[in-house]
Amino acid sequence: MSSRNIARKASRLVGSSRSRPHRSVVAAAVGTAALLSLGSLPAMASTGGHGSSGPHPRNAKGTFDSHLRFDNSDYTTLTVTVDGAPTKVRWYKEICYVANPQKMADTQSGIFGTSTIANPECGYQSMNIFVPESAFHDRSTAIYFGVNNAGWMSSYVGASVTDGASFDSATSNVGAALKAGYVYVDVGTRSRGLVAADGSYAGKAPHVVVDAKAAIRYLRLNDARMPGSAERIVLNGTSGGGGLGAIVGASGNSTDYLPYLKEVGAAGVTKSGKSTLRDDVFAVNIYCPITDLGNADIAYEWQFTTLGTRAATADLGNDPAPAVSAELASRYASYLKSLHLRTSDGRNLTADTMIAAIKKEVIRSAETYMKAGSANTIPDLGEQITYTTGGFGQPPTEHTYTNDWIDVDNAKNKVVSLDMAKYFQFVVTQATLKTVPAFDAWGLSNAEAGRTESTLFGTAEQEYSNYTAYSWDNNDVAGDGSGADDTGLTWSQYAKRDGLAAEQVHLLDPMDYIGTKATTSANWYIRVGTRDRDTAFTVGLNLDRALAADHSVDDLNYQLAWNQPHAGNYDVPEAMAWIAKVLKEADRRQGHHGR
Numbered sequence: 001m002s003s004r005n006i007a008r009k010a011s012r013l014v015g016s017s018r019s020r021p022h023r024s025v026v027a028a029a030v031g032t033a034a035l036l037s038l039g040s041l042p043a044m045a046s047t048g049g050h051g052s053s054g055p056h057p058r059n060a061k062g063t064f065d066s067h068l069r070f071d072n073s074d075y076t077t078l079t080v081t082v083d084g085a086p087t088k089v090r091w092y093k094e095i096c097y098v099a100n101p102q103k104m105a106d107t108q109s110g111i112f113g114t115s116t117i118a119n120p121e122c123g124y125q126s127m128n129i130f131v132p133e134s135a136f137h138d139r140s141t142a143i144y145f146g147v148n149n150a151g152w153m154s155s156y157v158g159a160s161v162t163d164g165a166s167f168d169s170a171t172s173n174v175g176a177a178l179k180a181g182y183v184y185v186d187v188g189t190r191s192r193g194l195v196a197a198d199g200s201y202a203g204k205a206p207h208v209v210v211d212a213k214a215a216i217r218y219l220r221l222n223d224a225r226m227p228g229s230a231e232r233i234v235l236n237g238t239s240g241g242g243g244l245g246a247i248v249g250a251s252g253n254s255t256d257y258l259p260y261l262k263e264v265g266a267a268g269v270t271k272s273g274k275s276t277l278r279d280d281v282f283a284v285n286i287y288c289p290i291t292d293l294g295n296a297d298i299a300y301e302w303q304f305t306t307l308g309t310r311a312a313t314a315d316l317g318n319d320p321a322p323a324v325s326a327e328l329a330s331r332y333a334s335y336l337k338s339l340h341l342r343t344s345d346g347r348n349l350t351a352d353t354m355i356a357a358i359k360k361e362v363i364r365s366a367e368t369y370m371k372a373g374s375a376n377t378i379p380d381l382g383e384q385i386t387y388t389t390g391g392f393g394q395p396p397t398e399h400t401y402t403n404d405w406i407d408v409d410n411a412k413n414k415v416v417s418l419d420m421a422k423y424f425q426f427v428v429t430q431a432t433l434k435t436v437p438a439f440d441a442w443g444l445s446n447a448e449a450g451r452t453e454s455t456l457f458g459t460a461e462q463e464y465s466n467y468t469a470y471s472w473d474n475n476d477v478a479g480d481g482s483g484a485d486d487t488g489l490t491w492s493q494y495a496k497r498d499g500l501a502a503e504q505v506h507l508l509d510p511m512d513y514i515g516t517k518a519t520t521s522a523n524w525y526i527r528v529g530t531r532d533r534d535t536a537f538t539v540g541l542n543l544d545r546a547l548a549a550d551h552s553v554d555d556l557n558y559q560l561a562w563n564q565p566h567a568g569n570y571d572v573p574e575a576m577a578w579i580a581k582v583l584k585e586a587d588r589r590q591g592h593h594g595r
Contacts, residue, residue, distance in 0.1 A: 305325050
């Protein structure tokens with residue numbers, strides 16, 4: 001690619017106030033194989049679409065390292081209570097983890113309304129670090145790295161620990177992390193919906209991934225100066241945060257992100273764009289990840305039309321565009337086949353075996369729940385299943401549903417039968433399905449775009465861009481700069497000639513990095529609720545099966561969580577026990593006894 005084209009694409013992505021080096025990596029652009037039908041694409045740069053960042057010389061320094069030195073004396077002491085016991089916590093406040101942060105508008109709008117930003121200079125590229133008393137001088141303990149990007153929205157740096165707060169370690173992952181002696185980190189990131197001081201859209205992909213990686217690099221740069229070990233980062237996130245955790249965990253040390261890291265002034269990037277630090281993580285602890293966005297629409301429609309779910313619940317508003325649903329669903333089988341995944345019992349995972357694979361996971365979830373305690377029983381057929389809804393500021397509300405889909409023997413902790421068609425109908429009755437398309441709906445007059453992920457893509461001057469073949473080719477909103485109606489290019493032509501949105505999809509997709517030269521995390525804990533209707537169950541299952549085939553993964557703990565909705569951190573004791581286990585196992589393998 002010529003330097004002129006690089007500059008042109010960079011200015012479109014980050015707005016007039018910045019320039020960003022920008023490589024073309026379209027060959028794997030929309031979820032591993034979604035572009036297979038588009039013909040040949042431009043070759044990747046010689047470093048490879050998923051290349052690791054190469055050697056990290058011990059004495060090599062990044063261009064911005066001197067500006068990113070951690071001051072271990074600059075903290076405020078807080079007192080909190082964990083399980084009734086007072087605990088001192090050192091708070092290192094709003095550490096800007098990049099040398100060249102992007103200034104934001106003073107006022108921002110999000111899913112919870114409009115707010116005034118206290119730190120527009122670096123509030124979206126900062127982290128709060130909380131060190132419990134037991135870890136004040138412990139440089140070998142884990143760092144619990146929390147990202148908060150529901151719906152892939154931008155996340156102003158949060159403060160999960162405040163003076164006087166009280167935590168129950170059985171229900172609070174924050175309290176449990178502090179009790180375990182882990183360093184707790186809240187990370188702010190740019191993403192959807194964010195407006196820069198110059199009026200441009202600051203959160204376009206892959207900025208959210210770049211920011212998380214920059215924060216990790218800051219921790220690695222300062223590993224010898226601060227409590228906790230950057231070799232033991234455990235990344236936690238839910239929903240869009242789960243999707244962010246998946247791509248960060250999968251794409252460790254990939255050279256794809258180095259131009260972006262250099263532009264924000266991340267640690268460990270040289271003037272020539274080489275890396276002197278790593279950004280892989282030790283473990284990933286994620287819930288209901290919204291991921292594989294380039295194929296999320298076709299997966300969603302395939303799952304909820306294959307057994308007639310949308311049509312059977314049309315009276316609930318679940319079938320607004322049957323023809324569009326059918327068209328999207330028809331594209332999924334070829335995509336799934338292209339992944340070359342296998343089920344847990346070794347069969348090819350295809351459209352013919354996927355429903356059975358999901359069924360197996362639902363049965364495993366139910367039986368795991370029943371075995372966990374004598375009080376854990378599942379209502380008989382004809383009895384009432386009780387469930388709770390709420391979230392996004394809404395109070396919890398209890399509901400009931402007549403069980404017509406699962407027959408169990410509670411005495412033996414066994415599932416007798418499971419009707420998948422009725423199970424899917426239950427899922428979409430307790431939470432109405434999304435629009436059609438569900439994830440890339442902007443620019444389609446037949447759909448209610450709502451909060452769909454289209455706003456994550458496009459240039460810094462575009463509110464949104466379509467990023468999938470169907471939505472691009474069917475965009476009918478004049479003047480939005482997206483789709484064939486405005487560009488004169490079909491998706492196939494666009495991906496070959498320009499490909500910005502296609503590249504953005506690639507840089508968010510863990511499926512494009514697992515099993516490649518990237519340093520994928522060795523430890524994964526993934527949970528998806530059995531009542532989750534926010535993305536297809538196929539997405540989490542495909543992620544699990546891809547990780548299972550990656551020989552660099554040591555511990556993979558994937559499961560559907562019984563009777564849980566689209567939510568996270570509902571199983572704190574179980575998740576924390578898993579973290580302790582993989583840390584102990586790493587000690588055993590590496591002979592680690594502190595630094």
